Ligand SMILES: Nc1nc2c(ncn2[C@@H]2O[C@H](COP(=O)(O)OP(=O)(O)OP(=O)(O)O)[C@@H](O)[C@H]2O)c(=O)[nH]1
């Protein structure tokens with residue numbers, strides 16, 4: 001057995017920006033509503049999460065009150081910024097102190113460049129629900145411009161997402177963050193493509209079991225060209241199934257699988273390996289899902305092998 | 315027997331301002347998130363919702379500022395033809411004014427038609443602690459009943475419900491309220507009992523697909539958790555389907571549909587489309603492959619039975 005590799009993720013941003021909320025929703029099955037119970041984080045809260053079996057995400061949720069931030073950037077800076085794989089910087093889009101937020105962001109990048117120059121940087125423009133729907137894109141683009149300008153002097157590439165705990169956007173961002181740490185995604189992806197061809201399905205989507213984050217997907221050409229499918233479907237599926245799972249737990253059991261047969265869509269959602277769930281979408285009007293279910297069972301071993309491939313990048 | 319198929323059944327939604335009437339309408343009939351109701355503006359004109367399924371219902375919100383004691387209030391016009399009056403009391407607020415008002419509403423409605431069902435919602439109970447909730451309920455019921463006796467309306471048909479838009483209690487209450495108005499309820503219940511017995515199913519509901527109000531269920535008691543999961547599965551199957559197709563999952567598409575959701579303890583929820591915008595959703599606790607086929611087959615039989623009732 002390969003020892004799981006550990007990846008340090010830093011979660012930083014002003015107090016109240018929503019860091020602990022998003023962590024609790026993605027990794028601890030909170031609902032958006034539950035996050036009102038969270039108190040301010042004191043210092044750093046560490047959590048360790050296994051992802052696809054052989055990677056351990058070591059998440060540092062850094063409490064954002066001024067005095068803590070001051071410590072991270074001075075006395076504790078090597079402790080905080082050393083060996084970081086990913087920095088996730090959360091901006092509260094409704095913040096009244098934008099210049100100060102920018103200043104702190106720059107100081108963080110400065111330290112990151114010194115201690116972990118190869119880290120990836122994600123910026124989440126959070127609480128987007130507070131911005132009027134028709135203004136969101138503009139607000140996002142304008143803020144990203146400002147951030148790029150501030151980060152200009154550093155060699156990091158910024159990847160930005162607009163997020164809110166009140167919709168599915170959180171899943172898109174976190175799937176991108178976590179998958180950026182996995183070395184076997186492209187292998188899983190091509191295996192899914194083979195599966196889609198062999199089973200002649202419209203689409204196959206692979207999710208991690210506990211977080212329900214998207215791992216990879218393969219879409220057939222004829223579905224790609226028909227623009228009927230929702231472009232945000234993957235994060236929406238994560239959101240829908242995760243809240244349904246919460247609901248099922250009230251019956252003191254867990255969700256095993258789903259099969260849908262309707263005019264719009266024929267699909268099955270089944271456990272694949274011990275860490276993944278696979279959703280396959282069949283051509284409309286397919287009458288039988290048994291065939292694809294046996295194909296799923298047959299490919300289980302292959303996917304298990306791929307998943308457990310060493311994750312350490314050379 | 316009178317055929318009620320074409321007649322609209324009028325349901326009035328009454329109560330003082332900010333009691334939660336519009337919130338209930340929005341959450342149930344327009345899919346609004348409960349939290350979004352904070353931004354609802356005060357209703358000034360009577361506003362109504364239609365629910366066309368096993369019968370045609372019109373739910374009409376009477377704005378809270380309408381004063382029923384004002385001589386200009388045309389009580390005969392408002393109450394005439396109403397099957398039900400739903401009265402919303404804000405349990406988080408000082409409710410004495412509401413109690414006075416509801417008694418006036420009942421006394422006027424009762425004068426016009428003794429058969430009106432008065433359904434009192436003790437609403438917003440999410441804000442009350444467990445103990446306080448029971449005390450409030452007891453207090454409200456006691457006071458209203460005392461007052462009704464005083465005005466000689468002690469035999470008015472009054473039912474109380476504890477509700478909140480933040481959980482299933484509001485849909486549960488509306489389901490119970492609307493079921494009283496489904497003329498064929500007893501035939502449907504019998505049909506459902508037969509379906510459950512023949513199929514070996516624990517619980518079966520007939521839901522109206524878009525509001526997720528259940529219009530009928532078999533005669534075994536309703537377990538809130540089972541109801542909730544069945545109702546959530548309707549959302550899951552509609553939402554997932556909606557990601558891949560356009561034919562909107564509205565009350566009118568009575569096309570073929572059969573979805574299942576399996577659980578680790580061996581139980582399964584099955585969902586299938588019936589007629590008139592209804593869904594049959596049932597829970598089987600012990601699952602075998604044959605069971606699902608049996609459910610699918612017997613659901614077709616049930617649908618045919620329903621078609622006969624509504625022919
Ligand atoms: N409107 C809105 N509120 C949010 C969102 N995300 C989080 N919140 C709320 O913001 C408040 C603070 O969130 P936390 O997650 O505790 O903030 P934090 O960044 O961990 O704060 P510190 O621990 O002090 O650094 C909570 O009441 C959340 O419910 C969002 O996307 N939209």
Ligand SMILES: Nc1nc2c(ncn2[C@@H]2O[C@H](COP(=O)(O)OP(=O)(O)O)[C@@H](O)[C@H]2O)c(=O)[nH]1
Pocket residue numbers: 329330331332333334335336337338348350351352353354355356357378402437438439440441477478479480
């Ligand atoms: N806590 C809580 N608040 C509610 C509930 N239902 C409605 N409200 C709130 O009550 C307020 C008034 O609601 P509205 O529907 O406009 O009242 P109306 O005047 O009776 O139509 C809104 O701020 C709602 O968010 C509930 O079940 N619980």
Ligand SMILES: [Mg+2]
Pocket residue numbers: 019020021039040041061063064
């Ligand atoms: Mg926190």
Ligand SMILES: [Mg+2]
Pocket residue numbers: 335336337355356357375377
């Ligand atoms: Mg109103």
